[in-house]
Amino acid sequence: MKSRPYGCYEFRTNQVSKTVRVWGCFLDNNVSAFQSSRKSLCKLLLVVINKIYKCFAVFPYDDFSSSFHKQSQVEEESDHKDARFFSSSPKKQTPYMVLEGDKVGESSEAENIIMSFKLFDLSKEEIIQVIHKSFPKLLYEESRVIGSSRGWIAFMSKHDGTVHLSDVFNLGSLRVITLPPLPDPMYHPSTAIINVSLSYPPDQEDDYAMYIKFLCSEIYYCRPNHHSQWVLCDSNEIHTTASDIVYSPRNQMLFLVIMGASFLLSFDLNMNRKYTRLHLRNIPKMPQSEWELLAMCIKREHLVESPGGRIFVVKYVETYDQGDKDIIFNKTKRFMVFKLNTKAKDGEIAAYYTEDIGDLCIFFGNNETLCLEASKYHGLKPNYIYYVGYGLGVYDIGSQILHHFTSSMPLNWPLYLVPSLI
Template sequence: MSRRIIRLSKLSSRNNNAFIQKCVRFFSTGPYLTLGCNTGDVLLFDPAKEQIIVTLQGKTIPKELKDEEMIGASHGWGFFYDRRDLSVRMSDIFNPLASKSNPTVIPLPRLTDLPSEQIEQVCNVAMSSPSPLGDEDCVVAIKFSGDQLSLCRPGRDLEWTNTSTPSHCCIHFFSYHLNDENIEHHKLVYRDHPELDQSEWKTLSMCSRREYLVESPSSDERYLVKWYAQGSYSSVLNGIDYKTKRFMVFREEETAEGKFMCYTEDIGEMCIFIASNETFCIPASSCPGLKPSTIYFMGHGFGSYDLTTGDTHHYKAPGGVITTPCWIPLVSI
């Protein structure tokens, strides 16, 4: 099966990493999982304390967001879509340090050049910088089902640049750069898979599998996460209910023979956060209560997965329906 992974690059990733390293020292809040808004209160889940918190009580919900659907998040910014007029907006409404009375809302170009059925199926949203207004090179990318990818620069572009991701029979990821129309192809070559017996591999082959590319904010390390979920019929859902079976993490390593994705059960003090947001990782030491070498997830279940032991810890699922749960990264004061 063809699998495609997309990474959005800045012009200078080295400078971007330096910015994040500098900010890490001043981080104080989060990460949190968004649970939506309830009569003006922003509801968040704190994985370090394993509890739901109500933050920013009485926060003003911008009128232009009240009837819009959240389609993803990146760098703490939520992205919202209005099915009626195809408009897209981004907002820092879930940022605990954002203005209570006047959250920032940035309008993006309307998605008028795409078929309506394709717009309905957003896979993920990514942004190249945490400062969409302060960084003129910031790019937003929306990946739809199939091969459709749309890009724009917030506050600068009047329309989306629509492109198609290449199709390959092997596993690749692709880099897009602002001043270069050529797409960089990066083939993923795997080494050192886990030692599992034949029955375990057979079980995994029947599981649903999702893949996520994660880059460390404080180094050049890159990880690829494979998320396996086993489906079974649920009479309550009247459909298939998926439960997390296991995760696999591969770290990119450079050798004399080239770059390889090598299986690992130890990512040091890093924690990885996966939901409907752009996947990210942070050091556990940056937020007391987080566990190192752990994946925090929401989707096929809700919990944390210890890479070292292979144990899954399940959190109590919040009440109500959360259509687009997103992890909001650490926020600096």
């Protein structure tokens, strides 16, 4: 592949008018789509499962209280569990699930192709296929999707590990920002990436940072205005396995939970780290048989920050669903939500189990976990979790009831994107 300088590329296309018509129709009707992807992708699941939750160690920790900005009473109560309200302001475009994308033809521009996407409408539970979407050939044929954050999708070159950020669902001229290549062997196809996180959208803040979390302990970060290459975080003691990362603009820190949510790990902009002992409180009472069943499940811990700055710890519990003798699928069983207390004491901090997060709803996919105010988006349900990955569905936090839209099949583009962020 021809070498390219790091920077921003803008793709203009003769297909814009057609694209605008198609996507304009989508925005007017608020529709989306889903379809299970190729079964062959599931085979990678076996490799990942064998690596998850292998190594555990005891970490030192420091007092974490100075890591958080002090929040006023108004800020603390902005996402209070009783704060279900209905905004009089115009509704925003509902987030949509990008479930699948495939090439359907060649474009008149040599650098582009024509793609078809399957989307899913959360409010109507409807399917739509968006076709004639002009798409950079560089991102489809030479790269793979590694996640999304703040409305931007991250791609990585299959050949040299070059990372690209793109707002590929921009109705007009999309942008592609090229970052340095990741070191070998981090871009090898067998290397599993958990998620990516942006400190700020690159079109809104020049001094942004991008973080990439790999399976087990590696965290790489790059600040394009400061670094000419990716920097490996000092992670000799971070046996974090499948824990994902999230950057908090409010606290200006990168967070992740480790050791089965026993510790909260944070990094500042210079990647100086702190450990804080994390205690999960108010664990719900369940029959012993239920606890025994949960003990045999895969459990992943996620962090998500609400628009008001509230941080939640979410346990995602999965079981195995063996569809046939050769392929094993994951199947969502339940979620457990804990509200993080931002005040640390003696190097320890607590998170309290809750079944009511108020007007908020949470989104899980192969992207940075999202949290939005449901009343500001048409059709979203408060106190719900929308998930996509190995299956597609919603979870009522209050009643602990799952509703599956699809079976436990993998999807090749399991991403949530918020149109207002694009």
